[in-house]
Amino acid sequence: xxxxxxxxxxxxxxxxxxxxxxxxxxxxxxxxxxxxxxxxxxxxxxxxxxxxxxxxxxxxxxxxxxxxxxxx
Numbered sequence: 001x002x003x004x005x006x007x008x009x010x011x012x013x014x015x016x017x018x019x020x021x022x023x024x025x026x027x028x029x030x031x032x033x034x035x036x037x038x039x040x041x042x043x044x045x046x047x048x049x050x051x052x053x054x055x056x057x058x059x060x061x062x063x064x065x066x067x068x069x070x071x072x
Contacts, residue, residue: 004047006046006047007044007045007046008045008046008047008050009042010043010045013047013050016047017064018061018062018065018066023069024045025043032068033045033050034050
């Protein structure tokens with residue numbers, strides 16, 4: 001049984017959302033993705049909050065990534 005991590009790095013969140021890590025950082029700065037920032041650790045994205053946000057929006061992780069890419 002694989003254990004799923006709750007806190008994702010920008011790289012892991014990017015893979016989950018089909019985004020480049022820099023796009024994840026931009027979305028965090030724009031408050032489009034729920035995140036926390038810890039000194040010495042950096043930005044971490046809470047997967048449970050991210051999934052809840054996506055469910056409220058009614059879209060899949062891939063669709064969220066596509067929507068951010070189309071806004072450029």
